Amino acid sequence: MIATSVSAVTIFSILFLLVYFSSPLFTEGRIYEIFSLQWQPFGGKYGILPMCAASLCLSLSALVLAFPPAIGVCCLIYALAPRRVAQFFLSLIRFMTSIPTVVYGFVSVFLLVPRVRDCFDGGSGFSLLTATLTLSLLILPTIVLVFHARLEQLDPTLRLTSEAMGFTAVQQVRHVFIPAAGEGLVIAAVLGFARAIGDTLISLMLAGNAPQLPHSLFASVRTLTSHIALVLATDSRSMAYQSVFASGLILFLLAGAVNLLIRKAAKKSGRSPHA
Amino acid sequence: MPKRSDWFFTCLAWLSGTGILLTVAILVVFLLLRGIGSINASLFFGETPWFDAITGRKPVFDGIWPAVAGTFSLVALSSLLSIPVGIASGVYLSGYAPKRLRVFLGFAIDLLSGTPSIVMGLFGFTLILFLRKTIFPEAGTCLFLASLCIALLVLPYVIRTTETSLDAVPEHLRVLGPAMGLTKSQSIRHVLLPLASRGILSGVILSIGRASEDTAVILLTGVVAQAGVPQSLWGKFEALPFRIYYLAAEHKTPLELEQAFGTALVLLTLTGVLFLTAVFVQRSAEKRWKKK
Numbered sequence: 001m002i003a004t005s006v007s008a009v010t011i012f013s014i015l016f017l018l019v020y021f022s023s024p025l026f027t028e029g030r031i032y033e034i035f036s037l038q039w040q041p042f043g044g045k046y047g048i049l050p051m052c053a054a055s056l057c058l059s060l061s062a063l064v065l066a067f068p069p070a071i072g073v074c075c076l077i078y079a080l081a082p083r084r085v086a087q088f089f090l091s092l093i094r095f096m097t098s099i100p101t102v103v104y105g106f107v108s109v110f111l112l113v114p115r116v117r118d119c120f121d122g123g124s125g126f127s128l129l130t131a132t133l134t135l136s137l138l139i140l141p142t143i144v145l146v147f148h149a150r151l152e153q154l155d156p157t158l159r160l161t162s163e164a165m166g167f168t169a170v171q172q173v174r175h176v177f178i179p180a181a182g183e184g185l186v187i188a189a190v191l192g193f194a195r196a197i198g199d200t201l202i203s204l205m206l207a208g209n210a211p212q213l214p215h216s217l218f219a220s221v222r223t224l225t226s227h228i229a230l231v232l233a234t235d236s237r238s239m240a241y242q243s244v245f246a247s248g249l250i251l252f253l254l255a256g257a258v259n260l261l262i263r264k265a266a267k268k269s270g271r272s273p274h275a
Numbered sequence: 276m277p278k279r280s281d282w283f284f285t286c287l288a289w290l291s292g293t294g295i296l297l298t299v300a301i302l303v304v305f306l307l308l309r310g311i312g313s314i315n316a317s318l319f320f321g322e323t324p325w326f327d328a329i330t331g332r333k334p335v336f337d338g339i340w341p342a343v344a345g346t347f348s349l350v351a352l353s354s355l356l357s358i359p360v361g362i363a364s365g366v367y368l369s370g371y372a373p374k375r376l377r378v379f380l381g382f383a384i385d386l387l388s389g390t391p392s393i394v395m396g397l398f399g400f401t402l403i404l405f406l407r408k409t410i411f412p413e414a415g416t417c418l419f420l421a422s423l424c425i426a427l428l429v430l431p432y433v434i435r436t437t438e439t440s441l442d443a444v445p446e447h448l449r450v451l452g453p454a455m456g457l458t459k460s461q462s463i464r465h466v467l468l469p470l471a472s473r474g475i476l477s478g479v480i481l482s483i484g485r486a487s488e489d490t491a492v493i494l495l496t497g498v499v500a501q502a503g504v505p506q507s508l509w510g511k512f513e514a515l516p517f518r519i520y521y522l523a524a525e526h527k528t529p530l531e532l533e534q535a536f537g538t539a540l541v542l543l544t545l546t547g548v549l550f551l552t553a554v555f556v557q558r559s560a561e562k563r564w565k566k567k
Contacts, residue, residue, distance in 0.1 A: 068287070068291065069291030069294060069295060070291075072287050072288040072289075072290070072291030072292065073288070073291055073292050073295060075284075075288045076288050076289065076291075076292045080285060080288055080289075081289075081292070089292055089296075091554075092295070092296060092299065093295075094550075094554070095299075095547070095550060096295075096299060098481075098484055098546045098547065098549070098550035099299075099302075099543065099546065100487075100488035100516060100542055100543065100546055101488065101490065102488065102490050102516040102519045102520050102539075102542070103302075103306070103488075103519070103539050103542060103543050104302070105520070105523070106519050106520075106523050106535070106539050107302050107305060107306060107539070109523050110305075110309075111301075111302075111305060137298060140295065168281065170281040170282075170284055170285050171281060173284075174281070174284060194389060197391070198389075198390075198391025198392065198393070198394075199391070200391070200392065200393040200490070200491035200494075201490050201491060201520065204520075205520065205523060205524070225391060225393045225491070228393050228394075228396075228397055228495070229393060229491065229494050229495065232397075232400060232495055244397070245397075245401070248393075248394050248397040248398075251391050251393070251394050252390060252391075252394050255386065255389040255390050255391060255394070256386055256389070258389060259382070259385050259386050259389050263382070263385075
């Protein structure tokens with residue numbers, strides 16, 4: 001039964017190792033070098049701010065793109081569609097979670113990239129836009145399933161009451177269910193965002209990976225996650241390594257912050273976040 | 276309440292549903308059309324006779340057999356590591372842990388499941404650096420390390436599904452064990468665990484799917500493009516998802532591209548089958564409770 005402590009120990013050791021390896025940054029006063037806008041390892045510039053900006057940009061735009069359809073599908077499954085259709089959509093969404101990320105990325109390389117290239121004259125087609133489109137597909141099931149679980153927790157009498165008041169199904173969804181599950185919307189959005197920030201493969205395969213500030217939809221950008229993968233895949237100098245550990249630390253702390261946020265929201269509504 | 280906006284809302288909902296259905300259909304059909312032609316014996320074993328390849332008598336150079344074997348051993352190893360620990364943790368959390376501890380450990384597990392997989396890979400990488408500095412100067416990334424990190428990645432899922440399956444056992448069955456004079460551990464072993472087994476099993480199957488498709492972790496912990504069939508726990512290895520990623524960026528010939536499509540289809544089929552199995556097991560578990 002000591003087994004559970006394994007996960008607790010793991011968490012602390014991850015934190016310890018990441019801090020341990022990025023500590024030279026803080027002790028040697030190089031922190032400014034890391035948080036600067038230039039990444040030119042051969043010019044001795046190791047700024048990871050462009051990657052932070054790209055990560056935020058990509059995840060936020062994917063969230064904005066995925067959120068409305070996700071909520072739409074949720075309403076279909078919960079109230080609007082006939083039972084069988086609703087069941088089918090729920091299974092479809094669950095199936096989407098089982099599609100490997102690498103397959104999403106792979107298909108996009110051959111389907112989406114050429115289209116983007118042709119439609120917008122956007123250089124190579126490996127861009128913020130391409131990655132955003134694919135990423136939104138990836139995080140959509142997360143949003144749907146989280147919000148759906150929250151809707152399922154609603155008091156069943158709510159449905160009966162609103163039926164009795166003569167609301168149509170659409171009116172029920174719009175004026176009763178969604179307001180009642182309001183914090184579920186927030187939790188679903190936050191979890192979708194976290195999923196987007198943490199994903200490596202989509203941005204690595206589709207975003208183009210140039211370390212620059214995202215200035216347009218067709219710009220090639222590099223996220224924190226692909227930065228880690230790229231730097232470690234090529235042997236580089238120690239300072240570059242330290243920037244990787246800093247990136248890892250940022251991502252890890254972000255994940256922790258998201259977790260705390262969701263716990264707070266769940267506490268407020270007095271329910272467990274796991275339904 | 277204006278009717279028009281209601282109508283508009285309904286339209287949007289149906290539109291988004293159809294849109295998603297279409298997108299997924301396009302993705303799967305495209306992969307089927309492009310990949311189905313290249314699925315044959317030579318995709319797996321290249322020019323090597325299949326019997327010799329599987330028994331490891333002859334190396335396979337231009338097939339994906341080494342990647343299949345690599346993924347298989349990775350999944351087997353990480354399951355060995357994560358499933359016993361995960362189920363034991365779930366049992367402890369559900370049956371033994373005092374409330375305050377349960378909340379604290381629950382937080383740690385959530386944090387672990389929220390950790391991006393690339394960070395898990397980075398953890399493995401730093402672990403090696405750490406070992407090099409301290410005890411093992413010649414430690415390197417390898418199959419065992421990758422399995423360990425993948426195991427950590429899926430551990431939270433196994434714990435959570437075990438916990439929720441045990442919590443979902445109805446009250447009248449929960450008091451059955453103590454009523455028959457069993458001790459707590461006996462009642463968990465002989466009453467609760469068998470009752471919750473199918474829910475746990477479906478969670479385990481899904482975690483196997485996750486373990487077989489994750490690329491970011493193995494990218495940093497020892498996967499390479501050409502390693503052959505894994506020989507030992509301490510060597511480099513190949514894996515299906517990495518092969519897809521690698522070929523998408525680096526294919527040199529049309530033949531390699533064909534192979535990449537075939538590989539992607541194989542991986543999708545694998546995770547799809549695992550998913551369907553999990554659903555099937557889950558359904559049969561739910562049916563059991565409805566037979567009251």
